[in-house]
Amino acid sequence: MRFAINHISAPGQSLTDFFAMVRRLGVTEVEIRNDIPDVVGTMDPADVRAEAERQGITILLINALYPFNVWSGDLPERAVAMADYAQAAGAKALVMCPLNDGNQVDFDDLVEALTNMKPILEERGLTGLVEPLGFPVSSMRTKSLAIEAIRAAGGEGVYKLMHDTFHHHLAGETELFPEWTGLVHISGVVDPDVAVDDMLDAHRVLVDAGDRLENIPQVRALRTAGYDGAFSFEPFAEEVHNLADPEAALKGSMDFVRAQV
Template sequence: MRFALNHIISPRQTLAQFFTMAKSLGCSEVEIRNDMKGTAIADGTPPEAVRDAAAKAGVTIITINALYPFNVWSEDMAERTTKLARYAKACGAKALVMCPLNEGKAVPRASLVAGLKGIRPILDENGLTGLVEPLGFHFSSMRTKAEALSAIKEAGGEVTYKLVHDTFHHHLGGETEFYPDRTGLVHISGVSDPEVAVNDMLDAHRVLIDSHDRLDNIAQIKTLIAAGYKGPFSFEPFSEEVQALANPAAALRTSVDYISSSLRS
């Protein structure tokens, strides 16, 4: 498996610290974020500094996470997309993760398709892939990969866009279909709280994967690998319990070992 790390795991670390931790764990691929206060990109760190820090640590920035809400197309969204895409190109990132409106409001399909059409030339100009991530929450405006793929086809974006298979959102969205040939990235996280109902699961419940996982992560990972997916599996736990860990590297090693041994068994 190609394990990768998303900076949401340890938001208190600087980018340089995060990159160094990733490399120490054998993860040479990382995701950085534009939605965390006090860290690059939000603090105005020049993209060249991010690029140099990644090169020094020996890691590749696979994504900036995320362009939001990509399916509500407007002049402002076009400007923000252009700014983020240029930053991604300059810092060496390979792709932008793209998330739909997630505020309990419906978004017409025409707006979804318009967003994909509008974003495509911006990504192409900057040599980036768009990684479209459905959010399985019941209040999300785009819950399934099937819906995303249909809109991508209508927008003529099969070359520019790929899917994010998020094991958490796959479970919440009640999806059964896997699209390994259209998947460019897999986000992995677990839910171990035995009390929370599936429909009530939120980002705050997302922890590192262990034997108490309720999302069938191991089964999802096995299915993707067996079907030919060869891309990265990126840890993306949002729980404050994980983010506050004094030694996140040790916890990540434990989760990596659990996943690896489970796949072998």
């Protein structure tokens, strides 16, 4: 299996230390962020690129442009700035997340946003990884809706999907769309008491035998259907962020997933 690691897996580590940990785990692909931790807002992209090259790391993407489907206010300016940063840092893609506050976004507005974002990505040689969020309050819950909008915007070849095992489970979507998938996020929920509709990012831990999200069946199904990309760890729970030894925890989860699939 091919793994990647999102910096949110060990947000207390500097970028240098994070890259070094990733390499010790036998991984070479990473995601960097503009929130937890805010690498984009605190480091020069040239320094990010240089450190990645020094340690033999590939920066898959920057996570994330939000809310990409509301093309108003400062969103266009932020989109250009993030795309410029991604290009300068040597990243290959941007994650694009939809509005997630209970307000809905019209399909035409979603298509407009994808249409407007397309030349920004194309001019910089970037892919837009569109990530449906499965929360009940999300304005774009399913991959099928994202694909419909990408096609309407003429975005084939510019956009791919982010398949997030957490959001896939929450949305109740069964179709996988491996041919559209650019990257897979994996994280688990082990709390036995939280209902699916009440699951939040704060419940997302590393995948182990207690997982309720059916990560292993999802991974198996994606691989069987032809997906051959990376599976990237993206845990949001503070209990993971505060681990004294994130490297050991990640290794344990990687070993578990490999053994199961």
